[in-house]
Amino acid sequence: MDGGPATVLVVDDSRPKRYLLVSWLTRAGFATIEAENGAEALDRVEKDRIDLVVLDVRLPDVSGFEVCERIKEAHPAIPVIHVSAHAVDVVDRAQGLTRGADAYLAEPIEPEELVATAHAVLRYYQARQRAEQLAERLAALADATLEMHAASNFARLLEVAAAGAARIFRSPAAVIAETFDGDCLAGVAAGPDAPAGVVPWVVDDTGVPIGTTVRVDEPGNWGLVDWPADDTVTVGAARLREDRAPLYVVVPTATQTVRTPVLVQLAQATASAVEAQRSFDEEHRIAVTLQRSLLPQRLPEIAGLDLAVRYEPASARTEVGGDFYELVMLDGHLLMAVGDVAGHSLHAATVMAELRHAVRAYAVEGHQPGVILDRVNELMRTLLPNEQATLCLLLLHPGSGLVRLASAGHLPALISRAGRVEFVQHSAPLLGVRAPRPPDLEFVLPAGSTLVLYTDGLIERRDATIDDGLAALAVVAGRVDDDLDRFCERLLVELAPTEIHDDVAVVAVRRR
Structure with a gap:
């Protein structure tokens, strides 16, 4: 009617x-x-x-x-x-x-x-x-809320929110919010069956109080989609805190009922999801900054060796991990290491920093790789008794190519030469466990060979075994690019998933 x-x-x-x-x-x-x-x-x-x-x-x-x-x-x-x-x-x-x-x-x-x-x-x-309409809208609201909280990033959240609003009210819809970085974005959907998108938008937030408010406005003030002719728009604004910009949900006024209960709930649910995304982005930014600040800022220049590194933190929707690497010259030898602290959190990143500094400190004292691992293990069991980590480290003499390697539960190093790939197996218990360790492994890295250390984020998949991942790595690493940086980049592009669920560290050294 x-x-x-x-x-x-x-x-x-x-x-x-x-x-x-x-x-x-x-x-x-x-x-x-x-x-x-x-x-x-x-x-x-x-x-x-x-x-x-x-x-x-x-x-x-x-x-x-x-x-x-x-x-x-x-x-x-x-x-x-x-x-x-x-x-x-x-x-x-x-x-x-x-x-x-x-x-x-x-x-x-x-x-x-x-x-x-x-x-x-x-x-x-x-x-x-x-x-019946209210029940249908509340069911659609529940679906939209679940999708918003499962969104992989801020832009995707706004797309899902706009598409959800369009389905709930069977009309065009727009959702506007401010990112953690202060950028104002709008998710827009032209209708319930139209694909949603995200565009930049600017809103005057003056006078918007804390809480949820609803007002009727002119469509021209929200020219994000083609609103129905001869109708106004109803704007639901939700502001959770004084230091947060409001969130807006905009729909045609003709879709609303008395007291606009579903619009109010949608604005509140979207604001809650946005706040969770902002908090996650903030923690992720802090952790990534911490990780990068604790990793080597530059690579050493060593005669006869080419060095390259690629480090990618986990994608924005997952927590950061504790992957780290080290490349430094000590007493005429290259110390090369890759490690991975168990877990994915800001805490894992701080544990990673402690382990990296411990490795450097024991290496500066002149210890061999196996002794370094023993001392780091005792440090962990004493000061970090609930933590575990894997680590592979080696000392390489640039002139002779002599390598002395020790591993603690880490994935095997890889050597690629003239199209042939070999994994350097050195089975040993991971750090944080009291167990005997095998002696260091010694071998010579031939001239023209490339040695690669990496973390499990490069090859592990939920739908494949670790052997499948190692086999895929062997195929890709069979050809080493002249530019070693390009080689490391290619490993990530061809092996790592689009949505990286774990940190990835790749360290490569080529003996010329």
Whole structure:
């Protein structure tokens, strides 16, 4: 009805009787449409917006009972009132109500009785429609809330929120929020079935209070989509804290009901998801900054050796990890190491920093790789008893190519030469565990060979075994680019997933 008069379809083959019914209903404020037989009535229901049908029981082509049944099958939300001057006994009335009619009036009918019955039936159906619409919108709101909290990043969150709002209200929708960096973005959807997108947008937040507010505004102030003509927009604004910019959900006003409960809940749910995303982005930024600040700022320049490193923190939707690497010259030898602290959190990044500094300190004292691991292990068991980590480190003499390597539960180093790939296996318990360790492994890195250390984020997949990952690495590493930086980049591009769920560190050294 959309706030206008209800439209009543009057179906009767008697023109005088139809005239009377139409006159009574029109004087009562209803809009009316007429049909003189069952076929025409069914056609009208399909083509016109009908709120109520007043239907004679006896029609020239098909019975009113059958017409009622067919209307209810196709449009169960359209109420039907039977009227009859002939089928007036209890059996007829019972049959009419049993086959779908909402009321049954036997002639003679008084105008007041017809109008009162029409109003009563419409009140019930309007209440039912509102309840069904609310239930449908709340279900869609629940789905949208889950999708928002599962969004992989801020832009995706806004896309999901705008698409969810468009589905909830069956209309265009826009959701505007400020990122952790202070950029204002808008997620927009032109309709419930249209793809959502994100565009920059600027909003004047002056005077928006803490809490959730709703206001009606001009569509021109929110020119993000083509809003319906001859309508305003309703803006739900949610502001959780004084130091946070508000979030806005914008939809056509015609979609809203009294007190706009679903719009308010959608704005609150979206603001909660945005706040969680902002907090995550803030923690992730701190952790990534910490990781990068604790890693080597530059690579040493060593005659006869090419060095390259690639380090990629986990994608924005996952917590940071504790991967680290080391490349430094000590007493004529290159110390090369890669490690991975168990867990993914800001705490893992701080543990990583402690281990890296311990490795450097023990290496400066002149210890061999195996001794360094033993001392780091004792340090962990004493000061960090609940932590575990893997580590592979080696000392390389640039002139002779002599390598002395020790590992603590880490993935095997890789040597690539002339298209052939070999994994350097050195099985040993990881750090944080009291267990005997094997002696250091010694070998010579031939001239022209490239040695690669890496962390598990490069090769581990949820849908594949570790052996599959190592096999894939062997294939990709069979060709080493002239530019060693390009080689490390290619390893990440061809092996790491688009959405990196774990930190990735790759360290490569080539002996010229």
